[in-house]
Amino acid sequence: xxxxxxxxxxxxxxxxxxxxxxxxxxxxxxxxxxxxxxxxxxxxxxxxxxxxxxxxxxxxxxxxxxxxxxxxxxxxxxxxxxxxxxxxxxxxxxxxxxxxxxxxxxxxxxxxxxxxxxxxxxxxxxxxxxxxxxxxxxxxxxxxxxxxxxxxxxxxxxxxxxxxxxxxxxxxxxxxxxxxxxxxxxxxxxxxxxxxxxxxxxxxxxxxxxxxxxxxxxxxxxxxxxxxxxxxxxxxxxxxxxxxxxxxxxxxxxxxxxxxxxxxxxxxxxxxxxxxxxxxxxxxxxxxxxxxxxxxxxxxxxxxxxxxxxxxxxxxxxxxxxxxxxxxxxxxxxxxxxxxxxxxxxxxxxxxxxxxxxxxxxxxxxxxxxxxxxxxxxxxxxxxxxxxxxxxxxxxxxxxxxxxxxxxxxxxxxxxxxxxxxxxxxxxxxxxxxxxxxxxxxxxxxxxxxxxxxxxxxxxxxxxxxxxxxxxxxxxxxxxxxxxxxxxxxxxxxxxxxxxxxxxxxxxxxxxxxxxxxxxxxxxxxxxxxxxxxxxxxxxxxxxxxxxxxxxxxxxxxxxxxxxxxxxxxxxxxxxxxxxxxxxxxxxxxxxxxxxxxxxxxxxxxxxxxxxxxxxxxxxxxxxxxxxxxxxxxxxxxxxxxxxxxxxxxxxxxxxxxxxxxxx
Amino acid sequence: xxxxxxxxxxxxxxxxxxxxxxxxxxxxxxxxxxxxxxxxxxxxxxxxxxxxxxxxxxxxxxxxxxxxxxxxxxxxxxxxxxxxxxxxxxxxxxxxxxxxxxxxxxxxxxxxxxxxxxxxxxxxxxxxxxxxxxxxxxxxxxxxxxxxxxxxxxxxxxxxxxxxxxxxxxxxxxxxxxxxxxxxxxxxxxxxxxxxxxxxxxxxxxxxxxxx
Numbered sequence: 001x002x003x004x005x006x007x008x009x010x011x012x013x014x015x016x017x018x019x020x021x022x023x024x025x026x027x028x029x030x031x032x033x034x035x036x037x038x039x040x041x042x043x044x045x046x047x048x049x050x051x052x053x054x055x056x057x058x059x060x061x062x063x064x065x066x067x068x069x070x071x072x073x074x075x076x077x078x079x080x081x082x083x084x085x086x087x088x089x090x091x092x093x094x095x096x097x098x099x100x101x102x103x104x105x106x107x108x109x110x111x112x113x114x115x116x117x118x119x120x121x122x123x124x125x126x127x128x129x130x131x132x133x134x135x136x137x138x139x140x141x142x143x144x145x146x147x148x149x150x151x152x153x154x155x156x157x158x159x160x161x162x163x164x165x166x167x168x169x170x171x172x173x174x175x176x177x178x179x180x181x182x183x184x185x186x187x188x189x190x191x192x193x194x195x196x197x198x199x200x201x202x203x204x205x206x207x208x209x210x211x212x213x214x215x216x217x218x219x220x221x222x223x224x225x226x227x228x229x230x231x232x233x234x235x236x237x238x239x240x241x242x243x244x245x246x247x248x249x250x251x252x253x254x255x256x257x258x259x260x261x262x263x264x265x266x267x268x269x270x271x272x273x274x275x276x277x278x279x280x281x282x283x284x285x286x287x288x289x290x291x292x293x294x295x296x297x298x299x300x301x302x303x304x305x306x307x308x309x310x311x312x313x314x315x316x317x318x319x320x321x322x323x324x325x326x327x328x329x330x331x332x333x334x335x336x337x338x339x340x341x342x343x344x345x346x347x348x349x350x351x352x353x354x355x356x357x358x359x360x361x362x363x364x365x366x367x368x369x370x371x372x373x374x375x376x377x378x379x380x381x382x383x384x385x386x387x388x389x390x391x392x393x394x395x396x397x398x399x400x401x402x403x404x405x406x407x408x409x410x411x412x413x414x415x416x417x418x419x420x421x422x423x424x425x426x427x428x429x430x431x432x433x434x435x436x437x438x439x440x441x442x443x444x445x446x447x448x449x450x451x452x453x454x455x456x457x458x459x460x461x462x463x464x465x466x467x468x469x470x471x472x473x474x475x476x477x478x479x480x481x482x483x484x485x486x487x488x489x490x491x492x493x494x495x496x497x498x499x500x501x502x503x504x505x506x507x508x509x510x511x512x513x514x515x516x517x518x519x520x521x522x523x524x525x526x527x528x529x530x531x532x533x534x535x536x537x538x539x540x541x542x543x544x545x546x547x548x549x550x551x552x553x554x555x556x557x558x559x560x561x562x563x564x565x566x567x568x569x570x571x572x573x574x575x576x577x578x579x580x581x582x583x584x585x586x587x588x589x590x591x592x593x594x595x596x597x598x599x600x601x602x603x604x605x606x607x608x609x610x611x612x613x614x615x616x617x618x619x620x621x622x623x624x625x626x627x628x629x630x631x632x633x634x635x636x637x638x639x640x641x642x643x644x645x646x647x648x649x650x651x652x653x654x655x656x657x658x659x660x661x662x663x664x
Numbered sequence: 665x666x667x668x669x670x671x672x673x674x675x676x677x678x679x680x681x682x683x684x685x686x687x688x689x690x691x692x693x694x695x696x697x698x699x700x701x702x703x704x705x706x707x708x709x710x711x712x713x714x715x716x717x718x719x720x721x722x723x724x725x726x727x728x729x730x731x732x733x734x735x736x737x738x739x740x741x742x743x744x745x746x747x748x749x750x751x752x753x754x755x756x757x758x759x760x761x762x763x764x765x766x767x768x769x770x771x772x773x774x775x776x777x778x779x780x781x782x783x784x785x786x787x788x789x790x791x792x793x794x795x796x797x798x799x800x801x802x803x804x805x806x807x808x809x810x811x812x813x814x815x816x817x818x819x820x821x822x823x824x825x826x827x828x829x830x831x832x833x834x835x836x837x838x839x840x841x842x843x844x845x846x847x848x849x850x851x852x853x854x855x856x857x858x859x860x861x862x863x864x865x866x867x868x869x870x871x872x873x874x875x876x
Contacts, residue, residue, distance in 0.1 A: 158740070164740030164741075164742055164743070165742060166742065167740075167742035167743065167745060167746045168746060169745065169746060169749045169750075170666055170667065170749045170750065171749070171750045171751075171752075174666040178745075179742065180741045180742045180745050
């Protein structure tokens, strides 16, 4: 543990800490361009120069110099200022003076640091160089003339995204970022390139020229495009979501988000249900008032027994509305409710049986990872990035049972189906078994029981994991939105569908003559079949709780208000209960949350995972010999929002829908 | 100078190393888990093989060869491409049979390298960065090649030609055009990089070495 002084403040840091990190611990900011704390250190921008006593009498790059005993570092001396001014002058020789037309303006590292270290005029009269823009696909806009060759994008692509497509080509003044043969960066994390770029060279393409950072209202929220629960910041202007950015959370998404999380927001602006509808006698959906929709739906339900009414919760539902709907169904005397609309045979009875128990950050401790019927690259790119990190730092072996996958780390293929799982014998102390939705088919209970048997569970390690694909699933299971008795659709004459847009539900579950109430925010599969539509709020429009695949309860905040006459979802259920003469016992969001956390204490623990006991789940039995398949075939279009997104449609066109390769 | 890259219509579809023994020899120089160290000698080997294969002109590195090297060295193709575009010795597009690399850095320039470049242009009929009509010559301007004592100098393919005058430069080009041999190294009566007036120290040793 070397002890050193930075600006005369004494600090003791673990061996191997760089000066820039030590200074950060003291709250001293050192300017930088190439250094990024999640990437390797090339030390090529030279902006972080500091003066070090007890070393050579020249400025040192603080990102690449490890702290040593008795060092004296000065981050603000005359030598440092002179050196940084020199570096800045060199960087600005070729950087264009186009800040007024650059989207990075206002949140640009170079712009900010030029204010501190830049000169107020240029000493150069030579022409600035121009670099041809690169084609990086539908998500990343390039302006390569603005590039300062920090190589963050090159390192991000090869280290985090696992695609070795970018490189630093040529030499000297001709140096530029390029791809081997001009091609789009094929990664589900490519949007992060725009974030790591410290200047306006790589930009968010769909956001181009739409807003300035200082016009935007920033709201911290939670993503629902997959079950990772990535922490996001929603930037809105007026009542329009302008962009989605990642928010640092080391235990979940570090500081990355997947492309669907970042870019599907334009789907929130089209195909929206902005007013209630009822299906009239001619079979057409007709706009109506909330009152009319409620009275019409209630009139129908009142003619039925409780046991003739069923409810389903879709992939994007929040906890509060699911909880309210559960209470409503119970008040009506119905027990037919389920959230496993994709047919995944999860065991709803024990939380340990449907959670990602190892935790996402815990994957880094694993000494073996087994993927069963899942393609994390498409189902949860952020978790895939963690697996890659584990492989990159520790060479953690990865095994695959199911389809052969195109992953960005090497793996050992064990087999296609249950027989490979039966034979699974990993010699490891802390293996993590990850079961995907693709493995939990009709015989999912038996698969779960078998996977449970193969999992290593000790006092400090739980290696059994379920990787969900639906953001609302774990929350709905936690509030008990699942049938007590075996689920049966027999005799159900009316369905309350809460955000259910899974086509297979309408093919197999909902009877042709059944009466359907659809509550949701998009005119997708569910709304087409509905007899009454209650327009709800999308995830950006409501304050709500979500539970990610780990069982981590997280709070989303409303960034904008619901469109048109749409309302927050729990309010719709509450208002409808009044019309049905079974009023629910809460009138405000605060009341609901209070009651919710009184009943299920885990929900009071926002941001955390509440531990659960390791209990038996699943049911041993024979498993069919058919092979497991991945639940997500088309990464870019998995739900009502991403199906309505033009950007996502462009991605499908550019990258092709399936990334899978044929089974050998 | 930015490297020229051959257009797609000139790129061969595949590339295979003929001298597999040489490839194995190169790989054997480096540890098995650090195969990418072999990228530079392999790129050089490609140029030599291509020089022997092409109908006219000199050797160059096609994209297919870079992909083959990436496969052999177990490294991403972009990393091979980075190395190949960084060094001026790697040629990525068809080139003349004799690649005249004129040093124009300060010591050579002070000793008249501008006139040498001019002489090359006149003798070959092409400008810097171009290839002559007969595909025999390509002229490049390069940075210091480290033979400053014998400035001005040029490098033609693997050999140095030093102590040049514009007239001598033209003679050399004429001789190469005629397919004649040209003595390498200093073009005046100088041994290696000794003083042009003969040795001033270690005279006995110089005699022993046959330089006097």
